[in-house]
Amino acid sequence: MRRSGSLARQVLLVRVGRRDGELHGATDALPEPRYSDRPRRRYGLQRFHRTRIETIAPAAIGPAPRVESPVTDDATVSAVPLLPGERTMARRVKFALVNACTLASLVLGINAIFIAMNGDVRVAALLLIACVAFDGLDGALARKLGVSSPFGAQMDSLADMCSFGLAAPVVVYASLAGEVPTAAAGVAAALVAACAAIRLARFNVSPQDGRFFSGVPTTMAAAVLALMVVIGLPVPGAVQIAGVALLAFTMVSSFPYAKLARLVKLPPWLWLAPVIGALIDVRLTFGLIVVGYLISGPLLWLHQRRTI
Numbered sequence: 162m163r164r165s166g167s168l169a170r171q172v173l174l175v176r177v178g179r180r181d182g183e184l185h186g187a188t189d190a191l192p193e194p195r196y197s198d199r200p201r202r203r204y205g206l207q208r209f210h211r212t213r214i215e216t217i218a219p220a221a222i223g224p225a226p227r228v229e230s231p232v233t234d235d236a237t238v239s240a241v242p243l244l245p246g247e248r249t250m251a252r253r254v255k256f257a258l259v260n261a262c263t264l265a266s267l268v269l270g271i272n273a274i275f276i277a278m279n280g281d282v283r284v285a286a287l288l289l290i291a292c293v294a295f296d297g298l299d300g301a302l303a304r305k306l307g308v309s310s311p312f313g314a315q316m317d318s319l320a321d322m323c324s325f326g327l328a329a330p331v332v333v334y335a336s337l338a339g340e341v342p343t344a345a346a347g348v349a350a351a352l353v354a355a356c357a358a359i360r361l362a363r364f365n366v367s368p369q370d371g372r373f374f375s376g377v378p379t380t381m382a383a384a385v386l387a388l389m390v391v392i393g394l395p396v397p398g399a400v401q402i403a404g405v406a407l408l409a410f411t412m413v414s415s416f417p418y419a420k421l422a423r424l425v426k427l428p429p430w431l432w433l434a435p436v437i438g439a440l441i442d443v444r445l446t447f448g449l450i451v452v453g454y455l456i457s458g459p460l461l462w463l464h465q466r467r468t469i
Contacts, residue, residue, distance in 0.1 A: 262299035270324030326357035373417035416458030
C-alpha cells in the first residue's frame, strides 16, 4: 500500500494494527509514527494527533425474525354444520325429508336417461315431469318447515343440472333422432345442456328478484320439453329444432319472466281460456301457452325500459 493513502486506508491500517495487537496480547495499538500526523497535515485536524482511532464495529444484526407458521390442529377445526340453527331431532327429520325430495328428483333424472336410451321416450318424459314436481316440492317444504340452508341450495342446484341439464337434453335427442338428422338433434341437445349450466351458475351468484325470473328457469324449460314429447306436437322436425334452440336461448337471456306465484294471482276468468282450449285441442293450447309465455319476457322488458 502506498504511503500517500487516504483516510480510509489509515483507518484500515489502524484496524489491522489493533487486530495484530490483540493477537499478541496487547491492549492498545497506535498507528505507526510515519502515518500518525498525516491526517493532521492533510485536513488540519488536531484531534487525530496521537489519538486512538477506535474501530467502528458494525451494528449487531440479530437473527431474522422467525415467522411462526400457523399450526392447525385437526381436533380444533370444526366442520360447517349442514343444518344451521337448533339441531333438534324434529328439525333433522324435516331436513332429511327436504333433501330426500331433492335426491328423488336426481334419481328420477338418471332413470329418465336410462329409459330414453332404451327407446321409451314418453316414459322418460313423464319421469322428467316427476322431477319438476319434486324440484318444486323440496323448495316449498324447506321454506315451510324452516330448514332452508346453503347445503340444500347447492344440492338443489346439482340435482337440477342432472335432471334438467342432462336428462332433458337426452330425452329431447331421443325424441328427435328419428325425425331430424342426428347432427342437428345432437346440436340442439348440447345447446340445452350448455344453456342450463350457464343459467344455474348465474342463478347461484346473482341477487334474487321476488317478482320475476331473469330468463326462463331450467325447471320450466324442462317441463316444456317433457310435455312437448308427451303430447307429440304435430310439427315438422325443423320447427321442433328451432323451438328447442329458442327455449335454450331464453334460459340465458335477461328478459324478466313472471314467477308462478304471480301467475296464480291472475283473475280466475283468465284460467278458463286454457282449460276450455285444452278440452278442445290440447296440443294447440299447449303451443299457444308456451309461445305466449316466451313472448311475455321481451314485452315486460320493453315495458320496464319505457317506465324508467
